[in-house]
Amino acid sequence: MISCQNVALGYGARVVVEDLSFTVDAGDYLCVVGENGAGKSTLVKTLLGLQKPLRGKISLDGITAGDIGYLPQQTQIQKDFPASVEEIVLSGCLARKKFLPFYSAEDKATSARHMELLKIKSLARRCFRELSGGQQQRVLLARALCAAKKILLLDEPIAGLDPEAAADMYKIISELNRRGTTIIMISHDVDEAVKYATHILRLGDKIFFGTSEDFRHA
Amino acid sequence: MLETLELYLQYPFVIHALIVGVLIALCSSLLGVTLVLKRFSLIGDGLAHVAFGALAVATVLNFANKMLLTLPITIICAVLILRGGQRAKIKGDAVIAMISVGSLAFGYLIMNLFAASANLSGDVCSTLFGSTSILTLTEEEVWLSVGLSILMVAAFVLFYHKIFAVTFDEDFARAAGLSVDFYNLLISVVIAVIIVLSMNLVGSLLISAFIIFPALSAMKLFKTFRAVTLCSVALSVVCAFAGIIASILAGTPVGSTIVAVDALAFGVCLLLGGSSS
Numbered sequence: 001m002i003s004c005q006n007v008a009l010g011y012g013a014r015v016v017v018e019d020l021s022f023t024v025d026a027g028d029y030l031c032v033v034g035e036n037g038a039g040k041s042t043l044v045k046t047l048l049g050l051q052k053p054l055r056g057k058i059s060l061d062g063i064t065a066g067d068i069g070y071l072p073q074q075t076q077i078q079k080d081f082p083a084s085v086e087e088i089v090l091s092g093c094l095a096r097k098k099f100l101p102f103y104s105a106e107d108k109a110t111s112a113r114h115m116e117l118l119k120i121k122s123l124a125r126r127c128f129r130e131l132s133g134g135q136q137q138r139v140l141l142a143r144a145l146c147a148a149k150k151i152l153l154l155d156e157p158i159a160g161l162d163p164e165a166a167a168d169m170y171k172i173i174s175e176l177n178r179r180g181t182t183i184i185m186i187s188h189d190v191d192e193a194v195k196y197a198t199h200i201l202r203l204g205d206k207i208f209f210g211t212s213e214d215f216r217h218a
Numbered sequence: 219m220l221e222t223l224e225l226y227l228q229y230p231f232v233i234h235a236l237i238v239g240v241l242i243a244l245c246s247s248l249l250g251v252t253l254v255l256k257r258f259s260l261i262g263d264g265l266a267h268v269a270f271g272a273l274a275v276a277t278v279l280n281f282a283n284k285m286l287l288t289l290p291i292t293i294i295c296a297v298l299i300l301r302g303g304q305r306a307k308i309k310g311d312a313v314i315a316m317i318s319v320g321s322l323a324f325g326y327l328i329m330n331l332f333a334a335s336a337n338l339s340g341d342v343c344s345t346l347f348g349s350t351s352i353l354t355l356t357e358e359e360v361w362l363s364v365g366l367s368i369l370m371v372a373a374f375v376l377f378y379h380k381i382f383a384v385t386f387d388e389d390f391a392r393a394a395g396l397s398v399d400f401y402n403l404l405i406s407v408v409i410a411v412i413i414v415l416s417m418n419l420v421g422s423l424l425i426s427a428f429i430i431f432p433a434l435s436a437m438k439l440f441k442t443f444r445a446v447t448l449c450s451v452a453l454s455v456v457c458a459f460a461g462i463i464a465s466i467l468a469g470t471p472v473g474s475t476i477v478a479v480d481a482l483a484f485g486v487c488l489l490l491g492g493s494s495s
Contacts, residue, residue: 048393070393081255081386084442091383095394101376127441147394 001026001063001151001182002047007056009042015054016042022201022209024151029174029183031193031212034203040186043203044070044155047184063151069144071154074136079129085139086124089115092146107146114142118172134165141172152176154185158192170196219467226466234355236462239472241367242416243428243458247450248374249409250433251443252385260311261299261406262426264318265413268295270345270422271321271328277341278332289414295321296410300402347421352472363415370408377401382443420473431480432457438484438491457483 002024009017017039024030034040045051046058048070069092092114093107115121118138123131128139137157144152154173158166174196177183187193194200200215202208208215226232246262253261272291276284299313329342374381383391384401392398413425420428436450461476468475 050392068393070390072387072389072393075387075389077255077257078386082437082441082443082446083382083386087382087443088386091379091386091390092394094379094383094391094396101379103379125442130441143390147390 001061002058003061004058005056007046007058008054009039009046009051010054011042011051017203017207020056020203020207022199024182024184024199026150026182027177027180028199029177029197030185030199030201031197032184032186032201032203033188033190033193038203040203041155044153044186047153067148067150069146069148069152071137071140071144071152071157073155073159074140081129083128084124085115085120085126085128085131086111088128088139089120089124089142089146092143095147111142111146114145117145118142132165133161134168137161137165137169138172145176149181151182151184154183156186156188158187158189166192222467223463231353231355232466234357234360235352235472236459237360238352238355238363239458239462239476240455241363242412243432243454243476244451245367245370246412246416246425246428247432247454248370248447249405249412250429250454251436251447251450252381252405253409254430254433254437255385258300259430260314260318260426261296261409262413262429263423264299264314265292265296265410266417266422266425267318267322267325268292269414269417271325273345273417273422274325274329278328285414288417289411292410292414293407296406297403300406345417345421346423347471347473366411366415370412373408377404378447381405386443420476424473424477427477427480428454431477431484435480435484435487438487453483453487454480 004020004022007017007020008015009020016037020043022030032040032043042051046053048068089111090103090107093103093110097103097107112121115124118141120135120138120142123135123139128136131139141152141154141157144154152173157173158169161169170192173183173185183197185193185197190202194212194216197212200208200210200212202215208218210218253259269288269292272288273284276287279287281287295317299317326342329338380391380396380401383394383396384398388398409429412429413422416425416428432450432454433446435453436446440446440449457479458476461479462472464470464479465472465475
């Protein structure tokens with residue numbers, strides 16, 4: 001679905017990642033690991049089409065940047081934002097409606113289905129900022145699913161979660177992957193990542209790309 | 219007291235002031251929630267000072283319609299501030315402070331150097347704290363503000379969900395293909411227009427109170443974006459109405475009376491919100 005050949009990423013004159021090659025096939029669970037500043041966020045922005053690679057080409061086969069559901073890191077603004085779970089999940093449907101001002105019954109059904117799937121249906125009318133960290137991530141995941149189901153791009157989905165909520169999140173992501181969604185996950189936690197992912201991409205001085213099996217032996 | 223009110227309500231200029239005051243309150247509160255949440259509470263203040271500076275220049279240059287100069291300059295500054303806040307080397311609040319203080323000083327300096335009228339401090343005071351021109355509105359001006367307000371509300375309703383998405387999570391909105399920059403631009407242009415239009419009512423120093431007080435009060439009471447938006451509009455309209463009536467009865471300045479009522483409402487909401495949670 002996605003293939004990167006000898007790509008260089010960065011901002012302006014500053015190259016963050018050089019000579020990066022990897023592929024993602026349908027049904028893969030790719031985990032991207034690396035130190036801070038290794039270029040994880042830059043890779044995310046480039047995959048989403050918000051930024052162009054400095055050199056090389058990223059080809060998307062059979063999908064467009066709009067087919068990627070994105071779970072961003074939480075921002076400071078969201079910590080005291082008055083919004084209900086339903087409002088947030090529904091906003092994922094905006095990706096598909098460029099000029100229509102209002103949500104259709106179909107959009108509402110889609111968001112209800114994804115809330116059901118992630119077991120947050122009962123929280124629909126609750127205020128986002130009053131939920132626990134794990135619940136908040138589920139809400140944002142449901143929103144990402146509303147935007148696109150083929151590929152999910154998750155930027156540190158377990159950052160700041162307690163161990164129990166983190167384990168729960170990993171389970172949900174694996175479950176989504178089993179149902180056929182391709183997963184690209186950015187993570188700090190290499191040990192956990194290897195346990196669940198099928199492929200690993202490590203950014204940094206020595207770039208590694210391969211299956212988790214190979215990564216464990218390397 | 220009621221008789222006095224009844225007497226005043228017979229005059230068309232009082233009715234005009236009420237209509238226009240309430241409409242300005244309505245429009246300024248619509249975007250208040252977004253600005254507060256985006257940490258741009260002070261943008262109203264900064265832009266109002268820019269409008270003051272521009273107004274001073276227009277006065278000195280003897281513009282027949284001062285808005286021709288004030289409006290474009292304020293819009294340009296609004297765009298500069300919002301853009302600057304995102305990626306410039308100077309941080310958002312510093313840019314706002316710089317532009318706002320700079321244009322305030324510049325405007326006063328110009329008015330001082332090229333004073334057109336004998337009553338300089340009177341002129342400055344009425345520009346800063348609101349003039350009595352809300353009581354001398356012509357019928358055309360009233361219709362103009364009715365038309366502009368309808369346009370504003372319609373645009374807000376049409377873009378409501380997108381404004382929500384852009385306010386809540388810019389990164390996600392951008393990834394979902396919304397042109398975040400366009401919506402930010404739209405928000406800043408609209409806010410500049412509202413500020414220039416409402417300068418006559420409250421004056422340039424008090425405008426930001428119009429924009430942020432109802433939003434802050436509503437956020438104390440409600441927890442969904444829609445409820446907060448609706449509540450802040452309702453609060454703003456009620457406070458403006460009550461403020462204008464009170465100012466007529468008590469003979470106090472219109473702008474500061476409305477802001478005082480807004481502040482009072484905020485206090486009540488703070489108590490109510492504090493006791494419920």
